[in-house]
Amino acid sequence: MRVVIQRVSESSVFIDGKVHARIDRGLLVLVGIETGDTEADLPWICGKIARLRVFPDAEGVMNLNVAEVSGELMVVSQFTLHASTHKGNRPSYTRAAHPDLALPLYQRFVEALGRESARPVQSGVFGADMKIHLVNDGPVTLIMDSRLRE
Numbered sequence: 001m002r003v004v005i006q007r008v009s010e011s012s013v014f015i016d017g018k019v020h021a022r023i024d025r026g027l028l029v030l031v032g033i034e035t036g037d038t039e040a041d042l043p044w045i046c047g048k049i050a051r052l053r054v055f056p057d058a059e060g061v062m063n064l065n066v067a068e069v070s071g072e073l074m075v076v077s078q079f080t081l082h083a084s085t086h087k088g089n090r091p092s093y094t095r096a097a098h099p100d101l102a103l104p105l106y107q108r109f110v111e112a113l114g115r116e117s118a119r120p121v122q123s124g125v126f127g128a129d130m131k132i133h134l135v136n137d138g139p140v141t142l143i144m145d146s147r148l149r150e
Contacts, residue, residue: 007140021122026072032081041146050117
């Protein structure tokens with residue numbers, strides 16, 4: 001499971017030109033599910049996201065997590081995070097999990113992140129054509145992979 005986490009001052013998901021979900025200050029999490037990912041990946045990656053100290057404290061040091069700043073969370077599925085560009089110029093997505101596996105795991109990811117962070121989680125629609133508007137705050141952008149655990 002691979003995620004791209006962005007600290008945002010706001011973010012919105014648009015589907016068919018209409019706002020589907022919106023958050024203010026918080027974290028936008030793009031999640032890609034790979035063949036072989038399981039529910040066993042969820043506690044580590046969701047716990048790590050919930051505890052990330054990427055928000056500034058009173059001294060301006062990134063020392064607070066999303067719950068400590070009463071931040072919001074948004075999760076959007078992103079199978080292209082597992083693209084391979086090794087061969088040629090057209091990305092291959094063969095490592096991305098088939099929707100039969102990815103959809104239920106994505107739904108459990110959203111639920112697990114809500115539990116771990118004790119914060120409500122907004123989300124996009126799995127498989128939908130979405131437009132994501134965001135204001136990256138910092139900018140702060142992190143990449144994590146449940147297989148690498150770094």
